[in-house]
Amino acid sequence: MHNLNIQPITLPGLELKRPIIISGPCSAETEEQVMTTAKELAAQGVKIFRAGIWKPRTRPGAFEGVGTVGLPWLKRVKEETGMFVGVEVATAHHVYEAVKFGIDLVWIGARTSANPFAVQEVADAIKGMDIPVLIKNPVNPDLELWIGAIERINRAGITQIAAIHRGFSSYDQSEFRNHPQWQIPIELRRRIPELPIITDPSHIAGNRELLEEISQEAMDLNFDGLIIESHTCPDKAWSDAKQQITPVRLKEIIDNLVLRRPKIGDTPRVTLDELRKKIDLLDDQLLDLLKERMNISEAIGKYKYDNKITILQTRRYDEIMNNRRDRGSQRGLDEEFITRIFESIHEESIHRQNEIMNKATTKK
Template sequence: MVNLDLEKISLPGLDLERPWVIAGPCSAETEEQVLETAKKLAAEGFKIFRAGIWKPRTRPGAFEGVGTLGLPWLQRVKKETGMFVGTEVANANHVFEAIKHGIDILWVGARTTANPFAVQEIADALKGTNIPVLVKNPVNPDLELWIGALERINQAGIKKLAAIHRGFSTYDKTKYRNHPQWQIPIELKRRCPEIPIICDPSHISGKSELIYEISQEAMDLGFDGLLVEAHRCPEKAWSDASQQVTPENLKEITDKIVLREPKIGEKPRVTLDELRQQIDKLDTTVLETLKERMKISEAIGKYKKDNNITILQTRRYDEIMNNRKAKGAEMGLSDEFLTKLFESIHEESVTRQNKIMNQ
């Protein structure tokens, strides 16, 4: 377990009920665009506005945000719509400027979270403030790095702290821009049970048509809120156009979301416990089967050593993968799941055989 000194995130006069939604354009482009988008979101009932003022981009030449020039635009949003406003910060100067301009919520981006030096600089700049801070997962699937960033911010005295799950970069071809790898935020919640977790379906999906699906899945996992990119005219956005929705679309999405209770009620408890006991028994069977499989792998390793045969037999590996995926498909198991499963099993088998070869 990770011990964080937290208090409930609140904003003056706003009770943050699940799911709380933070919405606005990926980038603040012009004062007109910011205000029009904010007014449309406010008209749909959204209370917290987001806009990227400084934009870390993968390559130079892309639009990197308007910078401090855009902060007065967010001040106008607060004054004219009554919405709270938030933006991303990546260094100490960003923190100072944002607080000076009355920004209500700050978040640390995925690229910054991956750099402990940058996170510590932000943490030092935050000392003495009580502003809510949200920390995105790092671009790579490293839970310790994510927790470390949360700890650094918390140790600076920030108690209104939350995590943002925005998915992870991957070379694999999937339907997502950033693969959700839900098991990582689930493990974060297990180790830090008090930390609120917000989902960023825009960056996970990379496509506006997937935002509802991902948002619903996040709510089904008990997440606390959503950070969504919404633009007055997404197709004309200066950054990440394909993953932004209109304020009207966002309202349709949030209205469709089904909220389920994060806690188990007393009534179905016995049935659920029985089902969990069945899973426990099956998991024990799986573990025992894997134990037997590894014994056989070790016997194969000894045979290969005695007969001077290389460990890796590509043809046999391809045979196993194709055969298991075909059988698994007949049982309703996905190709992606089976690939990960048998790649892990094969990796462990190779490791054990390698130890035997080098004894």
């Protein structure tokens, strides 16, 4: 648990109910594009408009946003639609410019949250202001770095804070642009239960076909909202065209969401408790089996030491992984899930054998 002062996000005159919906184009391109998209979103009932003004791109030459020239467009969105507006900030200059033009909320992007110096610069700039700050997870799957960014903003006196879960970069091939790794935001919720979590299906998916599925999973996990990129003409967007949708399609996704109860009612409680007891029993059995397996790993480590055999046996490791994946698939278990489990088991087994080797060597 962390000693943070987190208060609910409030916007004047707007009652924020779950799911909080934030939408708008990946990039503000032209004043006409911004206004058209905003008016279409407002017509669909969206109350919070987002647009990228400064865009950190992977390589130079890509469209990096229109910059400060786009902020008056967002001011016009507020005036003509009554929507609240938000932008991404990465430097002190961005913060000062955004506040000068009446931006209602800001978020810190994934590349910025990965750099404590950059987060601290934003924190120092925003100190003393009364504005909600949303913090995206770092590009890499590092929960402590994410929490560190949250702590830096909170220590600057900002209490209206939310986390944005936008997935994590991975070298592995996947259907996702950024793998969701749901266990990381789940652990964040466990550690800081009062912190709102908003999922970013657009950056997780990287394509519009997966948006509805990811949005529903976020709701099933009882997260608080969604930030989804929308554009009046997605296929002609200047950045991230494949992951943007029209405001009409956004409304369809929102309407299709099934919002399950966050708390368990009295009626199904007995059945659920019984199922949970079974899980507890099975978990105890799993732990006993893992302990027994590690005991055998230690015995193998002793044998390898006595017989001058190296710890890592690549052929045996490949054999285990291929065999366990196949056997897991035969039981209806996901191959990626089985791979992660046995990679962790193998890592711990190697660690145990290393300890055996080092102790034996030290005694000589």
